[in-house]
Amino acid sequence: MREVFFFSLLLLLPGCQKEKITISENVSETFYVENAGASMRVLVQGNTASKTFILFIHGGPGVSSYFYDTKYISQNIGDKYAIVYWDQRNAGASQGTSNGGNLHLDQMVEDLKKVIEVLKFRYGQDMSLFLLGHSFGGLIAADFITRPGYQNMIKGIIDVDGSHNYPLNDTLTRQALLTEGNYQVSQKRNVDEWQPIISYCNTHQGNFSLEESQQLETYSTEAENYIDSIKHINIVNLVLKYTIPDKIPLTAILCNFLYTEDSNFNKELAVAQFSTSLNIVTIPVLVLWGKYDFTCPQALGEDFFNRINSIDKSMVISPKSGHNMMFQDKKFFCDNVNEFVLNHK
Amino acid sequence: MDKLKTGISILALVYCTLCQAQCDSINDSSASHFNLKLSYNSSIIYPGLSIGIEFPLYYVNVQVLKNQKIVRYFTKGRFISGNLNWYHHPDFHDNLYLTAEWVMRRTRFTGFISEFSVGPGFSRTFLGGTTYKVDDNGNVSVIKLAGYNYALITIGGGFGYDFSMKKQLPFSAVAKMNLISMFPYNSTIYFRPVLELGIRYTPGRSKNKVSNPLQYQNKNERSIFL
Numbered sequence A: 001m002r003e004v005f006f007f008s009l010l011l012l013l014p015g016c017q018k019e020k021i022t023i024s025e026n027v028s029e030t031f032y033v034e035n036a037g038a039s040m041r042v043l044v045q046g047n048t049a050s051k052t053f054i055l056f057i058h059g060g061p062g063v064s065s066y067f068y069d070t071k072y073i074s075q076n077i078g079d080k081y082a083i084v085y086w087d088q089r090n091a092g093a094s095q096g097t098s099n100g101g102n103l104h105l106d107q108m109v110e111d112l113k114k115v116i117e118v119l120k121f122r123y124g125q126d127m128s129l130f131l132l133g134h135s136f137g138g139l140i141a142a143d144f145i146t147r148p149g150y151q152n153m154i155k156g157i158i159d160v161d162g163s164h165n166y167p168l169n170d171t172l173t174r175q176a177l178l179t180e181g182n183y184q185v186s187q188k189r190n191v192d193e194w195q196p197i198i199s200y201c202n203t204h205q206g207n208f209s210l211e212e213s214q215q216l217e218t219y220s221t222e223a224e225n226y227i228d229s230i231k232h233i234n235i236v237n238l239v240l241k242y243t244i245p246d247k248i249p250l251t252a253i254l255c256n257f258l259y260t261e262d263s264n265f266n267k268e269l270a271v272a273q274f275s276t277s278l279n280i281v282t283i284p285v286l287v288l289w290g291k292y293d294f295t296c297p298q299a300l301g302e303d304f305f306n307r308i309n310s311i312d313k314s315m316v317i318s319p320k321s322g323h324n325m326m327f328q329d330k331k332f333f334c335d336n337v338n339e340f341v342l343n344h345k
Numbered sequence B: 001m002d003k004l005k006t007g008i009s010i011l012a013l014v015y016c017t018l019c020q021a022q023c024d025s026i027n028d029s030s031a032s033h034f035n036l037k038l039s040y041n042s043s044i045i046y047p048g049l050s051i052g053i054e055f056p057l058y059y060v061n062v063q064v065l066k067n068q069k070i071v072r073y074f075t076k077g078r079f080i081s082g083n084l085n086w087y088h089h090p091d092f093h094d095n096l097y098l099t100a101e102w103v104m105r106r107t108r109f110t111g112f113i114s115e116f117s118v119g120p121g122f123s124r125t126f127l128g129g130t131t132y133k134v135d136d137n138g139n140v141s142v143i144k145l146a147g148y149n150y151a152l153i154t155i156g157g158g159f160g161y162d163f164s165m166k167k168q169l170p171f172s173a174v175a176k177m178n179l180i181s182m183f184p185y186n187s188t189i190y191f192r193p194v195l196e197l198g199i200r201y202t203p204g205r206s207k208n209k210v211s212n213p214l215q216y217q218n219k220n221e222r223s224i225f226l
Helices: A002-015 A071-076 A104-122 A136-145 A166-186 A191-203 A212-223 A235-243 A251-262 A264-267 A275-280 A298-306 A330-345 B002-021 B213-220
Strands: A025-033 A038-046 A051-057 A082-088 A129-134 A156-160 A285-290 A314-317 B033-044 B048-066 B070-088 B094-110 B111-127 B130-134 B141-142 B149-162 B171-183 B188-201
Touching: A025 A104, A051 A104, A051 A136, A051 A330, A082 A275, A104 A129, A104 A136, A104 A191, A104 A264, A104 B130, A104 B141, A129 A136, A129 A330, A136 A156, A156 A330, A166 A191, A166 A212, A191 A212, A212 B070, A251 B149, A251 B188, A264 B149, A285 A298, A285 A330, A298 A314, A314 A330, B002 B130, B033 B070, B033 B171, B048 B188, B111 B130, B111 B171, B149 B188
Parallel strands: A025 B130, A051 A082, A051 A129, A129 A156, A156 A285, A285 A314
Antiparallel strands: A025 A038, A038 A082, B033 B048, B033 B188, B048 B070, B070 B094, B094 B111, B111 B149, B130 B141, B149 B171, B171 B188
16 A cells, blocks of 8 residues: 555656646746756746747845736736746745855846746747846846847847846935935925935945945835825735735745845845946837836936937836836836837737 | 761652652553554645654653642653655645654643654655756756755644543544754755644554543552652
């Protein structure tokens, strides 16, 4: 009896890894890409029959693409195109052993390249692929498209509140917090809350250390709560809503996040910038930004937009969004993404 | 000086004896039997299975007496167990892990069980999807049985009911929450709570039914009342 049990188990386990490639209008399939000690989860959802794929590059670092997979996005983008949710190394449901030494931006860009190669292997070399980078994902996207020849692998890029230049980001965050903070105080709105932020910005004026940079980021997230016109996101509700249906491995996400957030990788990121090499970019670009994004202020998006050499480029600002447009102004986000992809696929 | 040392030694012995008199330990013949375990081994909603065997290392019946009356009666056991466990988290991984646990268990006269366990283990995961590898030339291949090996530590506690205490059934039902930690997982430690709901079977245990602790003591004639 015991032998039968073990034998059945051994037969069942490889079954979970059987290759399954579905071309249809409503797909949901997961596979992994192994590279340099990390097996990175890739979820493909939506309409693979369209042969058009949008690859989400999540923020963080160390967060997960699980959180972008909302019902609204599935129903309003996934019905037309396939959405690819990639968990970066040491993030989300990505797995490995002692791989922390490979946690570098260079490695992540190579990971992305391999994910694209696997996507094309699975769904056809003739697919139309777009990259959508959000927040830290914007840095990976900027690094990717500025490497010689890499932009030819994709049809276009969508930069959503992304950061392509961390040192500039800090400077602009400070400026945006000061400008908005002073305005809000003059209007006598949330004065007690804005005062410490203004005070911090006044005393920290440049050459930011990693700690200062992280404090500015904390303040920029906090500041969104003091703007009445934007929709506030309750992360806990979001997690509770999707944990069971999306089979989210919560503790894995948490362990990865805590590790990445505290790793030396952040020191490397603190000086990362691609402003000077963006001029080689010629593919179509859509820049989507939230007016009240203090984490990656609008001026950062403008820097990205002005430096690329693409003829076909546009920048659109959501008047009621902060740093997370896909949740705060979801219709605006989906409409703009759909229109851009439709015009360039 | 020598007399003083001898006196202290005698006093210490007497003291220890008196302390021991507070607790009566009776060797239970059933204790030499091993236990077999079968459990549903789940993490919230994800299914799994656990099978195991445990051997007693130490097993005593303890009576706490006061004014010649039993105020508390329970059995205290230490076991070593070996378990083969598995859970299935769709799209994430299947985890097959072996554990060796040190188990501390207390069973009351009513049949109520409480236990605590800790031990090392070994885990082998199987990724929850086809896994690809791309070489430097862009050639894509599938990795068969992709997954990782991890060292593991499990710690857990639970409650249950021993049916052999009141009825002639050699079974126990147990609910236990374990926290498994696997490492090095992405250069850190991965924690996962796992709930076990299962039964434990003790071959030959039903013959040692205990209906009353006093009766049980008299049978063995090893009780000491203060």
